[in-house]
Every structure is written in structure tokens, then in C-alpha cells.
Amino acid sequence: MNKTIQSYLDKSASAAPLAVFRIGFGLMMLYSIIRFAAHGWINSLYITPQFHFSYYGFDWVKPLGSFTYLLFTICGIAAFFIAIGFKYRLSIILFFLSFTYIELMDKTTYLNHYYFISLLSFLMIFLPANRHFSIDHPKATDHTLKTPIIPQWSIDSIKLLLSIVYFYAGLAKINSDWLLKAMPLKIWLPSKYDLPFLGNLMQQEWVHYAFSWTGMLYDLLIPFLLLYKKTRLWAFIAVVIFHVLTRVLFPIGMFPFIMIVSALVFFDSSLHEKIIAYLRRFLSPLSTLLGPLSRKRTNNKPFVITYQKVIIPVLVIFFTIQLVLPWRYLAYPGELFWTEEGYRFSWRVMLMEKMGNTQFKIVDGSGQSFYVQNDDFLTSFQEKQMSFQPDFILEYAHFLGDHYSSQGYKDVKVYVDCYAALNGRTSRRLVDPKANLYQIKDSFQHKDWLLPLEDEIKGL
Amino acid sequence: MKIKQLALALFSIILITACTESNDDSTSGSSDNFDRKALLENAADNIIIPALQDLNSDLTALKASKETFITTPNQTNLDNLRTDWLAAYKTWQYVEMFNIGKAEEILYGFQMNIYPTNTTDIQNNIASGSYDLTSPNNNDAVGFPALDYLLYGLGNDDSAIIDFYTTDSNALGYKNYLSDVIDQMDNLTTTVLTDWTSSYRDIFVSSTANTASSSVNMLVNDFIFYYEKGLRANKVGIPAGVFSTTPLADKVEGLYSKVYSKELALTALQAVQDFFNGKAYNNSTIGISYASYVTLLRDNSGSSDLTASINSQIEAARTELDQLDNNLYNQVNNNNVAMLMTYDELQRVTVLLKVDMLQTLNISVDYVDADGD
Structure with a gap:
């Protein structure tokens, strides 16, 4: 056993796949940051709102006023440095920290793919992604054109993370709403009536079911089909079709492209060496600038990672957490989609069409009461997200309680009138209207102030 | 060889996507x-x-x-x-x-x-x-x-x-x-x-089209916005003190003429219901409306009849509103409880429109357009 592990850890591979991955990752992150800024989202999501929803334990992470732009700039520059392989270790650490900080500033914007980027950049801190075709390793010791080699596990760890994302997303789709009712696709797809070619198809009920089942099977199987050499090319074509289709149908930004480029890592190094050869030719007009972009030649002895003794245990812990965390919902009673206890950070993607309408009633010691106009404190996007997510509702209730207490109201109580609708079910109360939320502390305990869905969604 | 195949596949798909995305608001023929x-x-x-x-x-x-x-x-x-x-x-x-x-x-x-x-x-x-x-x-x-x-x-x-x-x-x-x-x-x-x-x-x-700036979407957004602010809040909620510690009777519509405030609110509620149901302004012809759209989509998805729920909840709100004093200023000052009950019924219409109807129509709402996943 130990021998098997040791021999696996000693296995080496061409550095080209990881180099191509690094370049793709860096460029796409750079583009994502530029796109984010160009849409004006830095201002509308982080500067304009007067209140920000924090993750439990991270309420010290807040937007930095106009320095928030600086944060995004650092993140973008770090992404560019990653792409060109300049001060890689420092750049990837900076990227991981700045990107994660951005995501922690307000959980209103939580997206699984942002979480994925944080994880991926954390993982990349420990990988020798700059060994090949980078500014960091300019001086070739000899002039043959052979690619340096790196440990096999460093490439495999990326494949493993991608596989976890897909496979867990597939597991999450094994539920009765998704498979037996074709929800929420049955709500979403018909509204795409305005797409040429596809619009008509999207109205057909069998299409909703076909998409649901195909989506589930795709997510579960694609890691294996990409790993297996004979099916790899077809699997990759499926990846492209699947993600392009999701891009056409849903407003999911850069995620499809990130997944398509990432999936290239499953291919043999020969493909990546061709890509690098192509890039080298493409960049040759800039050779005076980028002359150093070259090939460190360490052909015969495997590249030794300095802190491998530390890195391997760190990665083992990292992946163990990844494998366990999505199951934490099992520790909570009640319907996961309704209470959302353990919903995030679990690759539950596109599973719910959920909306809510939530009014907060402030009652003071003398019995006087009034409802809060949410748009006095929240942007419409925040209000939308808050209206159906219990942890948002609780955090906002505390904010309101503190706000009105500081305004001189005595003995403030905060009650909630909250209706939500899930996957086409008629709206019903989500929160017990008799619960004074200002008295309830946020925690990882079960939220017993929620009312039940009174319907069971079977499955994982 | 492999690379060429791959490149070809990629290229054709990207081409299809590009064409698809560029036309997204020019279609007038509906496909459902x-x-x-x-x-x-x-x-x-x-x-x-x-x-x-x-x-x-x-x-x-x-x-x-x-x-x-x-x-x-x-x-x-x-x-x-x-x-x-x-x-x-x-x-x-x-x-x-x-x-x-x-x-x-x-x-x-x-x-x-x-x-x-x-x-x-x-x-x-x-x-x-x-x-x-x-x-x-x-x-x-x-x-x-x-x-x-x-x-x-x-x-x-x-x-x-x-x-x-x-x-x-x-x-x-x-x-x-x-x-x-x-x-x-x-x-x-x-x-x-x-x-x-x-x-x-x-x-x-x-x-x-189904875009944030298309008429189908803007019209329903405006309609709901009006219902929530212009009708529910301005005409009833704010004077009743729903959003303040004390009632604010002098915020009623038609404060100086006094006796028309209820009539104006009832008219507005009728206008809202008529629009939802597609009833013509000048006669009682019923045309295609958001109500028929909701009915169609709901029938398709086999859920309960939302159109009927919305209409009966509007009726319930009207019944409450109708019982109030013609002069809502007096109503607030003399018996604000009835005013608050009217607000509660109106609020339940808001939930049906904003949550159930919008979910059914799956319309792009004019929130900040951030990415989803």
C-alpha cells in the first residue's frame, strides 16, 4: 500500500498540461475581472449597498470603499502574472487571497463557480504550474526543446477537483423534483421561447425531462469519460456542447468557458505541447519582450518540489474536506431546498427556482410596530436574494434590530412575514411569524424558527 | 488529426452560439x-x-x-x-x-x-x-x-x-x-x-422577447411595482402607519376633498384587476392577458390555479376596502384596525403577484443583472 502510494507520488509527467492550464486560468480570470468591472458590478454590488450580507464568522470581511477597485485591480494583475508565469507563487497566493476576499465581502453574490475558483486557486498555490513556458524559468540550461517534467499528482489533483465538482453536481440532481417533475427546468426552459431554432423545442415537456436526465447523467459520468482515453475526445465534445448550451439558455457568465478550458487538462501532454508550440509561434513577434519564455530542461531527474512533505498532507486534508462537506446537510432535519441548511458549497447547481417576499415588522417595548421598507436598506438584488434564504433573513433581522435600537427604540423585537415558493409549488410561509428573530443567534444549529415545506423532495 | 477534428467541432459550435446570441431580441414569431x-x-x-x-x-x-x-x-x-x-x-x-x-x-x-x-x-x-x-x-x-x-x-x-x-x-x-x-x-x-x-x-x-428591456417583461414589472407601491403602500399602507410607528392619516390620496379617498383606491384596484385579466377599458371584452399566460403555464406544469387565486385574493381585498369609511382619513383616525386588515389582504395579493406569478412567468426582472449559476 505505502509502496503503491510512494510510487504514485514519484511518478512524473510532462509539465505542458499544467502550463496550458495555468495560462488558460490566468487569462480567463483576467477577462472575468475586466468583464465584472465593465458591467459596473464593482460599484453596484460592493460600493452602493449600505449593508452587506456576511458568511458566518466572516463578518469582518467588508468592501473597502473605493479601495475595493484597488482590490479588483490587484486580483486582475495577479491573474495576468499567473498567465505569463511571472512570480507565480506570489501571484497565485495574491490571487487566491484577493479573489476569496472579494467573494467573502457579500454572500448575496454567492455562486458555486466563484467558490470553485477560490478552491482551484488555493490548490494551484501548491502546484508547479510555472515550470514550463513561463517568465519564472527563463534560462534554459541547454538548448534542446524538451519539456520539463513535474510530478504526476500535480496534474491529477486538478482533474480530481474537476471530477468532484461534476460528480457531486450529478449526485445533487438525483432528486424527485429534478428527475420526476423536471423542475425547475420546466419553469426555466419555456421562458426561452425567443431563442431561434431552440425556442420551439424548449416548450416541449419531453425536452424538459430529457434535459433533466441528460444533465444528471452528464454530470455523473463526464469525469470518467474524460479520464478514459478512448472516450476522451467525445467526452470533451460533450463538455463543449453542454456548456455552450447552458451559456445560451442561462445567464451564467464565464463559468461555461472556464469549465471547457479546464477540461483540456484531461488530455495527453502531446496536445498541450502542440498548444504551447502554437503559442510560441504566435508570440514570436514579441520574442524580444517575451524571449525568456522558454523551457527549463530537467529532463532526466524529476523536478523536486521543495515542500512536498508538507504539501501532500495539506492536499489530502483539502480533498477530504471537499468530499465530506457536501454531505453536511444530512445533519439537519427538514427539507434541504426549503431550509437551505448545508445547501451552499456543495455543487448544488441550478436545482431550484425559488422566490420569496419578506417583510420585517419592528415592535418596540411599548407595543408600537411598523413594517420596514426593505429598499431603504437593501438593493433590489440583495432584497431578492434575502427574501427566500433563511440565513440572510436572520442576519438582516439582526441588522434591523441593531439599527432601530440605536435609533432609540427600546426593547426591539423583529418579526418576519415571509412567503416563498419553491419549484412551482404555491407560495407558503417560510418563517414562523411569531418568532422574534432579534433574539435568535446565528449558528450552525438547526433553524427551528422555520416552518416546514410539508412536501417531500425525495433523493439525495 | 485529432486537433483538427477538435478544432472543427469547437469552431462550428462557437459559430452556432454566436449566431444564436446575436439574434436574441429580433424574433417576433413566438415559438410556443x-x-x-x-x-x-x-x-x-x-x-x-x-x-x-x-x-x-x-x-x-x-x-x-x-x-x-x-x-x-x-x-x-x-x-x-x-x-x-x-x-x-x-x-x-x-x-x-x-x-x-x-x-x-x-x-x-x-x-x-x-x-x-x-x-x-x-x-x-x-x-x-x-x-x-x-x-x-x-x-x-x-x-x-x-x-x-x-x-x-x-x-x-x-x-x-x-x-x-x-x-x-x-x-x-x-x-x-x-x-x-x-x-x-x-x-x-x-x-x-x-x-x-x-x-x-x-x-x-x-x-x-424575454429580456429585461422587452415590453412583455417591462409591462409586468411596472404593473407589479405600481401595485406594490402606488396602490398597496401609498393608498392604504402608508396612511395606516404600516411603515411608521404611528398612523399618518394626512398621507391619504385626496386629503382635502376627504370623501373620495376610498373611491379612488377602489377604482385603482379595479384597474389592476382588469389589466391582469385583460379586460378592455371601454367595454367588457376580455382579451389575452397575463392571466391567460399564467393559466396556460400553470396548466402546463400541473399546479393549482394561480389565476383564480389572484382574482379571489383581489376580491377579498376589495371586500375589506369596501367596508371602510369613504374618507380614509377618518377611517385611520377612528378605526385604524380595519385599515390594517385591508392592508393585510392587499399584501397577500403582492405575494401572489411577486412570488407565484413571477415564478410562473419566469420573467427577467429588472434587478441588478449579475451572473447566476
């Missing part, structure tokens, strides 16, 4: 069996334009009776002026929710019905004699609420009010202001109506 263009045509031709035309003719009548009144300010002419004001104000309840196109562009609603009106601003405008009625600062000094004050609120009784237009040292100023406010309302309405009848109608009815 619901005709959104017919919905928009019904809204434009049978509801919005007829209501605007009616308002326009009401305001023409109001202008005429205003001319008569300022020529001869007496009780009879004041009564006629008030009658025409009320008629136009009730018609306005059918127009306010359509804050779209030219109406949105020129801030029509803000210049027609911001209340409570600011009597200090009105008095200052009259005293100075120079004012820009279109200025945002004057939004609360123009429109129907300003007329409410000028026709009912200047004095304690009618003869005291008439005195302002006859014997007051600045009677001319009062006459001019009354006249200017009415003329301005008439101009604005003509502008909005002309835009609808000349060009906007065709643009409006052909914008059937």
Missing part, C-alpha cells in the same frame, strides 16, 4: 402556443390607449370648466370644476400603472399624482408667480393632489375657497397657478398619448 404579441396588442389597443384617450378627453373637459371658473369664480362653476377633476382623477387610476415608454421618459407619473402635496411649495409658487412646473422640486406641487388642495383645501368652506380666486389680493396668481397646473397635466397627457398613437404602439407590441 402563447401569443405574446396578442397580449401586448390587447394591452395597448384595448386598455392603455383607450384609458389615455379617456383621460385626455377628461382633461380637455377639466380645462374647459377651469376656463369657465377663472372667468367667473362662483359656486356653480367650482362644483363643475370639481366634478370634472374627480372624473379625470378616477380615469387616472387606470393610467398610472403604465409607466412605460414616453410616460417613463418624461416622468409622467411624478408630475401627475405625487401626494401628499406640498402646500408650502404651492403657496410659494403662487406668491412668486414664477415657477417651472416640470422641475422635480415641483413634483409635489402639481397634478391631481395639487388640484385637490386648490379646489378643496384653500379655505374652510367653499365661499372661503372662492374668495381666493376673487377677492384675494393675489387672486390672479391663484387663477394662473390653477390654470397652469391643469394645462400642464393636459400637455403631458397629450404628449404621452400622441407617442402611443404615432409610433410607440408598434414598437411596444413587437417587443416580445
Whole structure:
């Protein structure tokens, strides 16, 4: 056993796949940051709102006023440095920290793919992604054109993370709403009536079911089909079709492209060496600038990672957490989609069409009461997200309680009138209207102030 | 070899995507069996334009009776002026929710019905004699609420009010202001109506895509926004003190005429229900509407009948509202509990519209457009 592990850890591979991955990752992150800024989202999501929803334990992470732009700039520059392989270790650490900080500033914007980027950049801190075709390793010791080699596990760890994302997303789709009712696709797809070619198809009920089942099977199987050499090319074509289709149908930004480029890592190094050869030719007009972009030649002895003794245990812990965390919902009673206890950070993607309408009633010691106009404190996007997510509702209730207490109201109580609708079910109360939320502390305990869905969604 | 295949596959798919994405708002032929263009045509031709035309003719009548009144300010002419004001104000309840196109562009609603009106601003405008009625600062000094004050609120009784237009040292100023406010309302309405009848109608009815800026989506967004703010909050919730520690009776619509506040709210509720159901403004024809859209989608997905729920909840709200005093100002001061109960029923309509209906229609709402996943 130990021998098997040791021999696996000693296995080496061409550095080209990881180099191509690094370049793709860096460029796409750079583009994502530029796109984010160009849409004006830095201002509308982080500067304009007067209140920000924090993750439990991270309420010290807040937007930095106009320095928030600086944060995004650092993140973008770090992404560019990653792409060109300049001060890689420092750049990837900076990227991981700045990107994660951005995501922690307000959980209103939580997206699984942002979480994925944080994880991926954390993982990349420990990988020798700059060994090949980078500014960091300019001086070739000899002039043959052979690619340096790196440990096999460093490439495999990326494949493993991608596989976890897909496979867990597939597991999450094994539920009765998704498979037996074709929800929420049955709500979403018909509204795409305005797409040429596809619009008509999207109205057909069998299409909703076909998409649901195909989506589930795709997510579960694609890691294996990409790993297996004979099916790899077809699997990759499926990846492209699947993600392009999701891009056409849903407003999911850069995620499809990130997944398509990432999936290239499953291919043999020969493909990546061709890509690098192509890039080298493409960049040759800039050779005076980028002359150093070259090939460190360490052909015969495997590249030794300095802190491998530390890195391997760190990665083992990292992946163990990844494998366990999505199951934490099992520790909570009640319907996961309704209470959302353990919903995030679990690759539950596109599973719910959920909306809510939530009014907060402030009652003071003398019995006087009034409802809060949410748009006095929240942007419409925040209000939308808050209206159906219990942890948002609780955090906002505390904010309101503190706000009105500081305004001189005595003995403030905060009650909630909250209706939500899930996957086409008629709206019903989500929160017990008799619960004074200002008295309830946020925690990882079960939220017993929620009312039940009174319907069971079977499955994982 | 492999690379070429791959490149070819990639290229063709990207090409398809590119074509698909570039056309996303030019399709007018709908691909499901619901005709959104017919919905928009019904809204434009049978509801919005007829209501605007009616308002326009009401305001023409109001202008005429205003001319008569300022020529001869007496009780009879004041009564006629008030009658025409009320008629136009009730018609306005059918127009306010359509804050779209030219109406949105020129801030029509803000210049027609911001209340409570600011009597200090009105008095200052009259005293100075120079004012820009279109200025945002004057939004609360123009429109129907300003007329409410000028026709009912200047004095304690009618003869005291008439005195302002006859014997007051600045009677001319009062006459001019009354006249200017009415003329301005008439101009604005003509502008909005002309835009609808000349060009906007065709643009409006052909914008059937599911994008944040398409007519199908903007219309329902405006409708819900109006219901929630313009009707539920402004007419009932705010005066009842739902959003404040104490009731604010003087925030009712039609504060100075007193007895019309409930009637205006009932009219608005009827207008909301009629629009939802696609009922024509001038007759009882029922056309294609969001109600039929909801019914179709709900039938498709096998859920309970949302259209019926919305209508019966509106009925429930109407029943509560109907029991109130004609004068909501008195109602708030004498028995605010009934007012609050009315609000609760109205609020339940909000949930059905904002949560259930929007979820069913799956319409792109005009929230910040961030990515989803």
C-alpha cells in the first residue's frame, strides 16, 4: 500500500498540461475581472449597498470603499502574472487571497463557480504550474526543446477537483423534483421561447425531462469519460456542447468557458505541447519582450518540489474536506431546498427556482410596530436574494434590530412575514411569524424558527 | 488529426452560439402556443390607449370648466370644476400603472399624482408667480393632489375657497397657478398619448422577447411595482402607519376633498384587476392577458390555479376596502384596525403577484443583472 502510494507520488509527467492550464486560468480570470468591472458590478454590488450580507464568522470581511477597485485591480494583475508565469507563487497566493476576499465581502453574490475558483486557486498555490513556458524559468540550461517534467499528482489533483465538482453536481440532481417533475427546468426552459431554432423545442415537456436526465447523467459520468482515453475526445465534445448550451439558455457568465478550458487538462501532454508550440509561434513577434519564455530542461531527474512533505498532507486534508462537506446537510432535519441548511458549497447547481417576499415588522417595548421598507436598506438584488434564504433573513433581522435600537427604540423585537415558493409549488410561509428573530443567534444549529415545506423532495 | 477534428467541432459550435446570441431580441414569431404579441396588442389597443384617450378627453373637459371658473369664480362653476377633476382623477387610476415608454421618459407619473402635496411649495409658487412646473422640486406641487388642495383645501368652506380666486389680493396668481397646473397635466397627457398613437404602439407590441428591456417583461414589472407601491403602500399602507410607528392619516390620496379617498383606491384596484385579466377599458371584452399566460403555464406544469387565486385574493381585498369609511382619513383616525386588515389582504395579493406569478412567468426582472449559476 505505502509502496503503491510512494510510487504514485514519484511518478512524473510532462509539465505542458499544467502550463496550458495555468495560462488558460490566468487569462480567463483576467477577462472575468475586466468583464465584472465593465458591467459596473464593482460599484453596484460592493460600493452602493449600505449593508452587506456576511458568511458566518466572516463578518469582518467588508468592501473597502473605493479601495475595493484597488482590490479588483490587484486580483486582475495577479491573474495576468499567473498567465505569463511571472512570480507565480506570489501571484497565485495574491490571487487566491484577493479573489476569496472579494467573494467573502457579500454572500448575496454567492455562486458555486466563484467558490470553485477560490478552491482551484488555493490548490494551484501548491502546484508547479510555472515550470514550463513561463517568465519564472527563463534560462534554459541547454538548448534542446524538451519539456520539463513535474510530478504526476500535480496534474491529477486538478482533474480530481474537476471530477468532484461534476460528480457531486450529478449526485445533487438525483432528486424527485429534478428527475420526476423536471423542475425547475420546466419553469426555466419555456421562458426561452425567443431563442431561434431552440425556442420551439424548449416548450416541449419531453425536452424538459430529457434535459433533466441528460444533465444528471452528464454530470455523473463526464469525469470518467474524460479520464478514459478512448472516450476522451467525445467526452470533451460533450463538455463543449453542454456548456455552450447552458451559456445560451442561462445567464451564467464565464463559468461555461472556464469549465471547457479546464477540461483540456484531461488530455495527453502531446496536445498541450502542440498548444504551447502554437503559442510560441504566435508570440514570436514579441520574442524580444517575451524571449525568456522558454523551457527549463530537467529532463532526466524529476523536478523536486521543495515542500512536498508538507504539501501532500495539506492536499489530502483539502480533498477530504471537499468530499465530506457536501454531505453536511444530512445533519439537519427538514427539507434541504426549503431550509437551505448545508445547501451552499456543495455543487448544488441550478436545482431550484425559488422566490420569496419578506417583510420585517419592528415592535418596540411599548407595543408600537411598523413594517420596514426593505429598499431603504437593501438593493433590489440583495432584497431578492434575502427574501427566500433563511440565513440572510436572520442576519438582516439582526441588522434591523441593531439599527432601530440605536435609533432609540427600546426593547426591539423583529418579526418576519415571509412567503416563498419553491419549484412551482404555491407560495407558503417560510418563517414562523411569531418568532422574534432579534433574539435568535446565528449558528450552525438547526433553524427551528422555520416552518416546514410539508412536501417531500425525495433523493439525495 | 485529432486537433483538427477538435478544432472543427469547437469552431462550428462557437459559430452556432454566436449566431444564436446575436439574434436574441429580433424574433417576433413566438415559438410556443402563447401569443405574446396578442397580449401586448390587447394591452395597448384595448386598455392603455383607450384609458389615455379617456383621460385626455377628461382633461380637455377639466380645462374647459377651469376656463369657465377663472372667468367667473362662483359656486356653480367650482362644483363643475370639481366634478370634472374627480372624473379625470378616477380615469387616472387606470393610467398610472403604465409607466412605460414616453410616460417613463418624461416622468409622467411624478408630475401627475405625487401626494401628499406640498402646500408650502404651492403657496410659494403662487406668491412668486414664477415657477417651472416640470422641475422635480415641483413634483409635489402639481397634478391631481395639487388640484385637490386648490379646489378643496384653500379655505374652510367653499365661499372661503372662492374668495381666493376673487377677492384675494393675489387672486390672479391663484387663477394662473390653477390654470397652469391643469394645462400642464393636459400637455403631458397629450404628449404621452400622441407617442402611443404615432409610433410607440408598434414598437411596444413587437417587443416580445424575454429580456429585461422587452415590453412583455417591462409591462409586468411596472404593473407589479405600481401595485406594490402606488396602490398597496401609498393608498392604504402608508396612511395606516404600516411603515411608521404611528398612523399618518394626512398621507391619504385626496386629503382635502376627504370623501373620495376610498373611491379612488377602489377604482385603482379595479384597474389592476382588469389589466391582469385583460379586460378592455371601454367595454367588457376580455382579451389575452397575463392571466391567460399564467393559466396556460400553470396548466402546463400541473399546479393549482394561480389565476383564480389572484382574482379571489383581489376580491377579498376589495371586500375589506369596501367596508371602510369613504374618507380614509377618518377611517385611520377612528378605526385604524380595519385599515390594517385591508392592508393585510392587499399584501397577500403582492405575494401572489411577486412570488407565484413571477415564478410562473419566469420573467427577467429588472434587478441588478449579475451572473447566476
